[in-house]
Amino acid sequence: MNPNRRFKDEIYDQFSRIGKAVSSPKRLELLDILCQGERTVENLANETALTIANTSQHLQVLKNSRLVEQEKKGLYVVYRPAPMVCQFFLSMRKVAENRIAEIEQIKNRFLEGKKGMEPIDRNALIERIKNEEVTILDVRPPEEFMAGHISGALSVPLKQLEFMLARFPKNKEIVAYCRGPYCVLSVEAVELLNKKGYHAVRLEEGVQDWRAMGLSVASGE
Amino acid sequence: MNPNRRFKDEIYDQFSRIGKAVSSPKRLELLDILCQGERTVENLANETALTIANTSQHLQVLKNSRLVEQEKKGLYVVYRPAPMVCQFFLSMRKVAENRIAEIEQIKNRFLEGKKGMEPIDRNALIERIKNEEVTILDVRPPEEFMAGHISGALSVPLKQLEFMLARFPKNKEIVAYCRGPYCVLSVEAVELLNKKGYHAVRLEEGVQDWRAMGLSVASGE
DNA sequence: TTAATATTCAATTAATTGCTTGAATAATAG
DNA sequence: CTATTATTCAAGCAATTAATTGAATATTAA
Numbered sequence: 001m002n003p004n005r006r007f008k009d010e011i012y013d014q015f016s017r018i019g020k021a022v023s024s025p026k027r028l029e030l031l032d033i034l035c036q037g038e039r040t041v042e043n044l045a046n047e048t049a050l051t052i053a054n055t056s057q058h059l060q061v062l063k064n065s066r067l068v069e070q071e072k073k074g075l076y077v078v079y080r081p082a083p084m085v086c087q088f089f090l091s092m093r094k095v096a097e098n099r100i101a102e103i104e105q106i107k108n109r110f111l112e113g114k115k116g117m118e119p120i121d122r123n124a125l126i127e128r129i130k131n132e133e134v135t136i137l138d139v140r141p142p143e144e145f146m147a148g149h150i151s152g153a154l155s156v157p158l159k160q161l162e163f164m165l166a167r168f169p170k171n172k173e174i175v176a177y178c179r180g181p182y183c184v185l186s187v188e189a190v191e192l193l194n195k196k197g198y199h200a201v202r203l204e205e206g207v208q209d210w211r212a213m214g215l216s217v218a219s220g221e
Numbered sequence: 222m223n224p225n226r227r228f229k230d231e232i233y234d235q236f237s238r239i240g241k242a243v244s245s246p247k248r249l250e251l252l253d254i255l256c257q258g259e260r261t262v263e264n265l266a267n268e269t270a271l272t273i274a275n276t277s278q279h280l281q282v283l284k285n286s287r288l289v290e291q292e293k294k295g296l297y298v299v300y301r302p303a304p305m306v307c308q309f310f311l312s313m314r315k316v317a318e319n320r321i322a323e324i325e326q327i328k329n330r331f332l333e334g335k336k337g338m339e340p341i342d343r344n345a346l347i348e349r350i351k352n353e354e355v356t357i358l359d360v361r362p363p364e365e366f367m368a369g370h371i372s373g374a375l376s377v378p379l380k381q382l383e384f385m386l387a388r389f390p391k392n393k394e395i396v397a398y399c400r401g402p403y404c405v406l407s408v409e410a411v412e413l414l415n416k417k418g419y420h421a422v423r424l425e426e427g428v429q430d431w432r433a434m435g436l437s438v439a440s441g442e
Numbered sequence: 443t444t445a446a447t448a449t450t451c452a453a454t455t456a457a458t459t460g461c462t463t464g465a466a467t468a469a470t471a472g
Numbered sequence: 473c474t475a476t477t478a479t480t481c482a483a484g485c486a487a488t489t490a491a492t493t494g495a496a497t498a499t500t501a502a
Binding site: 003004005007008009010011012013014015016017018019020021022023024025026028029032049065066067082083084085087088091092093094095096098099100102103106107110182184 | 224225226228229230231232233234235236237238239240241242243244245246247249250253270286287288303304305306308309312313314315316317319320321323324327328331403405
Binding site: 261262274276281293295297 | 476477478479480481
């Protein structure tokens with residue numbers, strides 16, 4: 001074969017390894033979760049409703065296409081996204097959200113009839129968050145909060161929200177966020193808060209988005 | 222099924238449409254070419270060494286995942302990338318280049334023994350281009366030059382290079398570029414120029430990269 | 443050592459995909 | 473109206489892939 005043709009075939013074949021890795025919905029979900037912080041296989045299997053063996057296989061596909069790295073920690077194997085991968089994922093999500101109309105429809109159908117999920121003036125909300133005019137709750141599991149959270153947010157994992165309700169003044173508005181637009185933790189948090197008489201709204205952005213917008217992110221306690 | 226689970230499955234399923242579209246090496250090559258400017262099916266088939274029918278099918282996959290748009294112009298159907306798609310492609314290419322070591326190897330093997338292709342000080346070269354200290358040749362087909370080119374470059378399609386040689390002073394260094402690191406037009410141009418006694422080097426960056434670096438791009442004549 | 447736990451491996455099945463071939467459609471020119 | 477050209481459609485084959493199952497491996501704790 002013509003060496004020029006051969007060269008191109010080989011190069012695009014390598015590029016397609018990345019594409020193949022992100023051509024499976026389950027692997028995309030795994031990547032999305034991993035962008036919140038490293039995880040064990042078992043943990044990822046629970047989050048995604050996959051069997052352990054299947055999760056492991058998907059993770060190995062991701063590893064072979066160099067999108068994730070793996071480290072053995074005692075009895076567990078911990079996976080984490082490779083550098084640049086979360087940016088790439090965001091870029092892919094952006095194309096999908098802008099180009100595929102079905103995504104908006106699915107979101108609307110899911111949020112239909114839920115309180116506090118109505119479209120709001122995003123920029124005004126972000127302004128109020130920056131000015132600390134609202135109480136911000138990070139309702140993800142505590143490890144994820146530790147790995148990185150919106151500056152000024154309180155760690156209130158969804159599971160503990162009900163027990164911690166008393167701490168929040170009823171007259172101050174509450175903004176809950178979690179992993180991003182397709183994570184439902186904050187949806188449930190806002191539902192609960194509104195039922196209990198708080199004025200709560202949901203912030204769709206996750207920490208990754210927040211960082212990508214150039215806003216302040218903290219980590220640790 | 223649990224509505225939360227169902228929501229996630231539906232969303233990531235939509236995301237994966239983008240991933241599936243870029244999971245085929247041939248579709249990636251098509252996208253890469255389209256990012257240089259719109260093309261007909263026949264033209265794309267020639268560039269990629271695919272049959273017309275097969276090209277058409279790939280283009281329809283790209284269309285169904287909303288990565289390209291189509292317009293009928295007389296007897297021809299013209300395809301072009303949808304907004305944001307070229308940025309996404311660059312982001313994917315960047316991950317691939319940084320994470321997949323085989324790409325560098327394939328490139329080195331291909332360029333092995335060719336003159337003027339040795340690794341050079343990229344930034345110094347770009348500086349000299351910006352300062353117009355070298356003659357810059359855009360060796361792509363003229364339509365692509367029209368659609369966008371590095372400011373100050375001359376359109377010298379590879380096919381006409383031999384006939385236009387006389388125009389260039391032998392004492393001024395020549396820099397040739399084409400579509401990007403995986404396009405071989407500039408490789409062939411540099412080989413020819415060096416054989417004819419010119420001092421020519423290759424710029425790996427294409428117009429897209431040039432623009433992405435914030436440098437000056439012109440279009441038209 | 444043995445038992446328990448987390449992960450990976452290997453084999454199987456059903457479904458999907460890429461490519462080829464030849465026919466069908468649509469726009470234009472004579 | 474007919475012929476030509478560009479593109480798409482439809483059917484079929486070979487190859488690849490996702491998920492399941494049960495067994496194998498590796499690390500730790502008893």
